Amino acid sequence: MANLGTSAVCTAIFISILCICYAFGDFVVVSTTSGDVQGYQFETSPSIGSPAFDHIYIFKGIPYAASTSGKLRLRPPQDPTPWEGVRNATRFGEKCAQRPSIYPMQPEAAPLYGEFLGYANNSTSASEDCLNLNVYTHDVSVLANQAVMVWIHGGGFTSGTGSSYPGEVLAAHHNVVLVTFNYRLGDFHSLQTLEEDAPANFGYLDQIKALQWVQTNIRNFGGDPEKVTIFGESSGSQSVSLLVMSPLATGLFHRAISQSGVWILPGRQVGDVAATETIASAAGCVTTPYGDMMSCLRGKSAEDILAAGRPGFPLPVVDGHFLMDAPNNLVKKQQLNKVDYLLGTNNDEYGWMLSITRGLYADGMTAAEFQAGLPYYLFFVGLTYPKGNMSVLIPAVIQEYLGSVDKDDPFVVRDQFVQLKDDVGFVASTVLMAETQSAQSVRVYQYEFQHRSSIFPFKPDFVRAEHMDELFYVFGIPLLRQDAAWKLPFTDQERDLSLDIMAYWVNFANNGDPNDFSGAARIRDSADWPRYTPSSKAYLKLNLTSSADVELREKRMNFWNEVVPKLMGGGEDITSAAGFMQVSTTSGDIQGYEFDTASSIGSPAFDRIYIFKGIPYAASTTGELRLRPPQDPTPWEGVRDATRFGEKCAQRPSYPMQPEAAPLYGEFWGYGKNSTSEDCLNLNVYTHNISALANQAVMVWLHGGSFTEGAGSSYPGEVLAAHHNVVIVTINYRLGDFASLPTLEVDAPGNFGFLDQIKALQWVQANIRNFGGDPEKVTIFGESSGGYSVSLLVMSPLATGLFHRAISQSGAGVLPARQNLVRKKQLNKVDYLLGTNNDEYGWMLSIRNLYADGMSAAEFQARMPYDLFVVGLTYPKGNMSVLIPAVIQEYLDSVDTDDPFAVRDQYFQLKYDVGFVASTVLMAEAQSAQSVRVYQYEFQHRSSIFPFKPDFVKAEHLDELFYVFGIPLLLHDAAWKLPFTDQERDLSLDIMAYWVNFANNGEPNDFSGAARLRDSADWPGYTPSSKAYLKLNLTSSADVELRGKRMKFWNEVVPKLMGEEDITSAAVKMSWGFWGFPILLACFLCNI
Template identity: 55%
Template sequence: MAGMYCASRGLCVFFVCTAVILSVTGGSDAAVVTTTHGDVSGSEFLTSSVVGNAVFDRVFTFKGIPYAAPPVAHLRWRPPQDHTGWTGVRDVTEFGSRCPQVEFDLSQYNLTGTILDAFPFRSNSSSEDCLFLNVYTPNVSDTANLPVMVWIHGGGWNSGSADTYPAEIPTSLHNVVMVTLNYRLGNLGFMQTLDDDAPGNFGLLDQIKALEWVRGNIRNFGGDPDKVTIFGESAGGWSVSMLVMSPMATGLFHRAISQSGVAGVPVVQKGDITLTQLLAHSLNCSTDSYEDMMSCLYWLPSEYLLTLLYPPVVIDGRFLLQSPWDLMNNKVINRVDYLLGSNNDEFATLASEVPYVDADGLTRAEFETYLPYHLQHTVDQYLGGSIDTILQPVIDQYLDPDMADDPIYLRDQFLQLQTDAWFAAPTVMMAQAQSGMPAVAWQASSRVYQYELQHRASVFSFFRPAFVTGADHADDLYFVFGIPLLRDDTGTSWKYSYTQEERDLSLDMMAYWVNFATNGDPNDFTGAARMRTLVTWPRYMTSSQSYLKLNMASSADVRLRESNMKFWNEEVPRLMGKDLNTGSGGIRETSCILSVLAFTFVVSYLMA
């Protein structure tokens, strides 16, 4: 699926679509900007013939800025270190290398001449020296004080790259500075070790390092370091939620947006190196001693380490103090304004990726045979969890006995339960946790806004099954990054055959997102470069649980699939042995963690 190592056609084709659509740049050289590591000089992206409805005729772009030392040799599987810097002015007009990953051959899809007719990446190479970020800004004045939006890419923590996302488009339409970043992926970014100060989570620590760079440098690019929003989709949405939960990220950002990905990730305890030993064994590295195993792994070429997996996060006592579920249940998270949501048909891609889901539906035997495999991801979120514990309750929740032999019904329920388990339910649980944070004297209550995207883009009808009628995983990316607004080579016609209503939906979603980043309220246009008439998006409260249905005629609703949400967020945890009041750690552990976080908040405030 998308976001899960690009096995989803949806996210893969987004990478393809956006790879070189913005290759046309011109104009004079961009201004030289000073950073803590040295001066940089980028380029100008001229918007007039490329982006319809652009507010600014040019955007300054700074590509491939290193934010940390190359994580190579002895720095492999270590927290990111400070870059040593450079002398003179560094040219940052080309993207830096993307991080090593399994790369997919998309030629099988015959995309020539369609919306997807481009190359998968704008970067020219792949290398372990990949900790780069890119800055897009309409104003390089250090007094501009524009809101900052930092994008964290998806790809299941196995694939993806910052260069894929055309931040030039939304930047050309809004008073906002955008940053996209690379972080280590797969085994290089998430392998578990026995090192006390580096037991795992390296890709997430990279993101923190990049946010520290933003705090120290973004003012010189026109941004306000006191108004930083992190946002991401799929595994990028997971990352955003992990940063919201981490005391190490306290004070580095002020608002958060998670698209189709919140918190529902596999976890392991610090010191559990079972997966590392399995990797070593597969590569003929001895596991007789930890030192010999790591010595062997350290010096293998990176291409030997590119196995596909669902990377777990490590409960390490520093980045994460408890499992994500416990942190949400106990409301032990950073207090930030949060906009979050999912698409209503996230698993539609599955229909075209596996042989047992098709237009003819799904047999009862196929449903029961393949369901355990798809529940493994949910179970892995709970330490010691068992599929057998929840298998029958899941079937009972989603199957009406009177319909249980209808293959179309079975197929649709099979896809819906996975959309709910992977995406919708964790999103609702985080919305409940953040909106239910107790009030404190020094900080206002968090403002939370939930959405569900429900529109299937017309341009994808050529490869989506006819029975897929909703928004698939990664469909939101096209609208949030303004793909419908691209001009063709003549600069006078639209590049892709979106309808005008879909272009309006894209403009609406970008406006909601930037308004939220600017003011903490998607309805508030204060500081906006252009006004739009938008449907009022109600604030999510623990009592009302309001959300916005994003489609061609957006409208508000309440309590998204309430019965299913309660099943995944209450019944399944109970079956896994969780206490919905105090979490697995009980009151004493929670109190201790609250004390640690309170100390962290105070230190962050004093050092700000």
């Protein structure tokens, strides 16, 4: 939790002991892989009560990695530079660069915690040359084979140092080697980069590097590299839990101890460099291009980075390197290193030092104050369950904690509030980890530390053992002599408690059993510590008189670990990964991830799918490759990360979106997300089966966006792939001027965006079998300009054989330079499903200021030259003065022209017919004449999620996309602000099934390749004689001759009026008309 490293924990344990410990005698020299180091012998008796050994050896400030400044900043740690001669290891190295703690210490605590933890009193300076460690041992013989305990300090991942924790007492009392070390903190630890080998988690990689050093060197200090225990407190304890989850740490340690902290939150997804860009900007660096930003950041001083940085609690990154999946998924799936685990909490973690509500304590807390604090304190629960509804969780929490107590008693309410914070922040995650690890048949021991130390008389009476109180006892501080100088008057009983705890910890490190005293002196008749098992749930209450118990906070743990996940819907995001999967491509191997479907998608056919993102299908189109045909991508060695989307193609900002629509369209289509680049020719694959023998149908999506904007990554393929036996591919292609500017090159003088689409389809042919797809069963589908692209690929000889079926949604290209191909039926003979929505220009695409009061007949006529511009392109020798009166006659002759609403409706029917329907019907007519299967539709359902749209608006442009991509089937729709109805869910199931059936068999009614989800309407084929189509609605039905009279007007009458001239000789150097589409040049369509 964000407060795990608060208060005094944010630095580490005391420097003052160093004054006591510096009365050393002889020096000792030990060899390491980087060179020899000279430590010193420390006499124990003058400073430590009843030590087992009269002297120990201490080595300080040994480098385990190189400085991380300059070019090595925000990079994985590198080996230290070897040295010649003997390196002085008698003084601590520098601590890692950090800001002062953001958690101010209570004035009464400063003389105790401050002196003990070295708060603001650490004599070492801060630096980026800080990756050093310290070793405490009583025997440096390589044959000593002592257990090794490696301490990971706390401090909220923002402050602290290993040197603040004294290892003298543990090493003097027990047969153990103690190692403490530093690791990078704050922004130096947590900022993300786009480097492939290690883009994040630098502090954790430092911890891995330190453990590697231990494996290589610790035998020379008397330690056994086969008997290494990691232990830590607060954020150090969370680090321990993350190392238990990391494949990089496998074999580097053998047991683990977590004190007050286990990480089971989701973590951040890799590739989010927004924080890096923010810091770079604050530090005076450019943020683009990326390489220049990183060079600038690495050139700044550590002080500059600290000054530019931001406070906060760094989250681990699911990078496919240190963490292969979100921590909560790893715990749930028991994908953990199988090591013995001792873990626990204190019984009042938030009692006083960590509380942010200290001002409320004296007089208690009201029930209203309890409720007011919940959104803040339940923030991390929201992270764990991102699709959950906090408005459901908060009342349940109030009922759980206040339902059975006197809410009018402010002290009772206060106590319940602190218990709530303990449970959420520490206990629930610790119990869940104990449960998970014990299920792997390794030894697990749980504790609750309950003793309120006598050295804190100033704390309120209601405070018990709070955060970090156990540290005094783990490190043997009550056994130090001259306590008066420390102002720490521990009692004899507390001295015994410290002896017990040290013995338990060392016994566990030695043998995996805290009760096995064969490797340590049994100091007194300590309580037997029962093992935690899934059935016993036993734990030890650590106190002056310790005792065993079972099921720590049983009712509350059941609430947090069983009830809350159900309340919040299971907790996995639509993008959360479950495991990783490698696949080979012609350019190299890639690693995608396994996605669990059940927690995010309603009633999926498959409980998991595999997702591969950002796969290059062509090289970057920058520099000499700009305005040239796409080239093969550069092959790579090793395994390329394919767990995050690639950049979208360079484009201008989107058309402004209506304010009411932004929360819907914007959140679904990812408006404003993904950075842009010319290195953008990448694609994404969604599949439930990667067997080369799976032979699934393949559907390749071409995104819309007027050929000027958009990205394949904005369209989620998860639902289609989870519900059907199909492989979904979404692609990027060049846009705007990068796609359409003509050149004088002979091989390809234009159409670069369309050539990108051809290149992507060639990639599919060469690679899709390795993703479970059948290259002989490829369907292309797209909407708007993506639908136009589909129709153009149907016309292009370059696309012949690259796909076998086609679906055009709201777009078919039969304007100049294509119309001849359609009329002459010079098309690829592929099955074709195509259609429109019944109000394409209803609201989003319209000229909205005409809506409120309708339109006059004069306004209708005044707009004709503009709205019929595209018709003029189609018939460049025609006479617009002949066309316009005919259009006015066709649309206004049979309506009351004095009714502005009737005129308005006719105007938008005209725009609909000209912009979409006429070309779609013409394409259906032409393709069906080639004896291939054709299916036409009109989507008619006005979605319930658009209550703000005017009543006269029906199904407009884009509306069918929600249903094609299964958005109504996503769970937790409230978080999407998309409250679809059950009927709309059924409609989405129907449409997805129709589309996939067509892709599988060329027949939307053939459910042999998909489950028939309800009694769907039969969809008749379109033939030149039947002209049948399906009206897609909540209750769909078939009909014939869509807008028959109007289609006859546009496709038969108008061509005669305009002379129907062959335009193949025309020098077409103009835009397409509708939305400014790019021109089509001869190498792509051979009939210009």
